[in-house]
Amino acid sequence: MADAPVLLVTVPEDRLPDDRLALVREAAAGYDVRRGAPGDSLAGVEIVLGYAEPAHVAQASDLRWIQSWSAGLDWLLEGGADVPAGLLVTSASGVHAVPIAEHVFALLLALGRRLPAHVIGQRAGRWNPDAAEGTFELEGRRVVLLGVGEIGARVARLASAFGMFVTAVQHHADGSDVPGVDRTVTNDGLLDVLPETDVLVMSLPLTDATRGMVGAGAFAALPARAVLVNVGRGETVDQGALVAALESGRLAAAGLDVFEDEPLPDDSPLWAMENVVVTPHVAGQAPHYADRALAIFLDNLGRYRRGQPLANAVDLEAGY
Numbered sequence: 001m002a003d004a005p006v007l008l009v010t011v012p013e014d015r016l017p018d019d020r021l022a023l024v025r026e027a028a029a030g031y032d033v034r035r036g037a038p039g040d041s042l043a044g045v046e047i048v049l050g051y052a053e054p055a056h057v058a059q060a061s062d063l064r065w066i067q068s069w070s071a072g073l074d075w076l077l078e079g080g081a082d083v084p085a086g087l088l089v090t091s092a093s094g095v096h097a098v099p100i101a102e103h104v105f106a107l108l109l110a111l112g113r114r115l116p117a118h119v120i121g122q123r124a125g126r127w128n129p130d131a132a133e134g135t136f137e138l139e140g141r142r143v144v145l146l147g148v149g150e151i152g153a154r155v156a157r158l159a160s161a162f163g164m165f166v167t168a169v170q171h172h173a174d175g176s177d178v179p180g181v182d183r184t185v186t187n188d189g190l191l192d193v194l195p196e197t198d199v200l201v202m203s204l205p206l207t208d209a210t211r212g213m214v215g216a217g218a219f220a221a222l223p224a225r226a227v228l229v230n231v232g233r234g235e236t237v238d239q240g241a242l243v244a245a246l247e248s249g250r251l252a253a254a255g256l257d258v259f260e261d262e263p264l265p266d267d268s269p270l271w272a273m274e275n276v277v278v279t280p281h282v283a284g285q286a287p288h289y290a291d292r293a294l295a296i297f298l299d300n301l302g303r304y305r306r307g308q309p310l311a312n313a314v315d316l317e318a319g320y
Contacts, residue, residue: 007028008047027302070091148181230254264278
């Protein structure tokens with residue numbers, strides 16, 4: 001297969017085992033399917049499944065398409081990578097929707113039912129009904145979604161099932177096609193809806209437009225009863241302003257899976273806050289990740305070979 005076009009798979013074997021790689025080989029008949037690493041040269045490579053070094057992408061004259069194994073493209077676009085014109089880039093958007101949406105509600109229910117305080121009591125062998133003080137319910141609460149892609153859309157459906165009123169914040173004020181969304185406002189209207197917000201859920205990608213999107217101004221606009229859940233990117237929140245809001249009581253609680261610096265530094269005050277639940281960027285972990293991501297790629301491979309538009313095409317200027 002020396003003259004066959006090369007399809008380079010840079011997903012580690014523990015995330016894409018050989019039995020699943022066999023499905024790639026079957027669907028990519030006529031291609032030289034090779035395992036490699038993200039740092040490998042892309043000379044002669046037509047398709048990449050997984051990740052690649054941005055500097056190599058910029059110099060890859062034969063490269064036509066990258067199918068990211070992740071929904072986020074930070075690994076490619078961070079630092080203003082010089083992506084060749086005409087290169088097709090697709091993401092694994094949607095692969096995280098089920099586990100991350102469930103994680104959002106795991107965090108909300110843990111905070112609402114004061115589970116961390118009860119676990120501390122359990123470990124100490126202490127029966128303490130007073131730890132339930134501050135319990136809140138989800139029904140009737142107003143939730144604002146920052147990020148209404150596949151994850152946000154699933155959060156909207158679950159929130160609706162809990163009896164919550166859902167407001168989506170998007171570029172365009174037309175959320176009628178997102179089940180569970182009661183109202184949609186544009187990004188410019190964010191500060192207008194924050195004063196009536198009970199729960200702010202963030203599942204934003206990291207772009208120039210979203211970096212630091214929620215900062216001191218947003219926290220000042222939120223009511224003191226509000227709860228923040230962030231499962232997108234840590235850098236979309238001003239973490240210093242977040243800590244100050246939690247310490248001052250400007251924000252009631254937070255469920256955080258992502259942070260500006262990861263791992264979260266040992267000296268971060270977030271570790272010791274009783275009104276914060278910290279998880280180590282694990283919201284997207286799920287037993288079916290490989291199957292879902294592979295299904296996206298195999299569908300797109302069929303489209304690519306037929307000359308059809310690819311699903312999850314990334315706007316490289318927007319960053320998602």
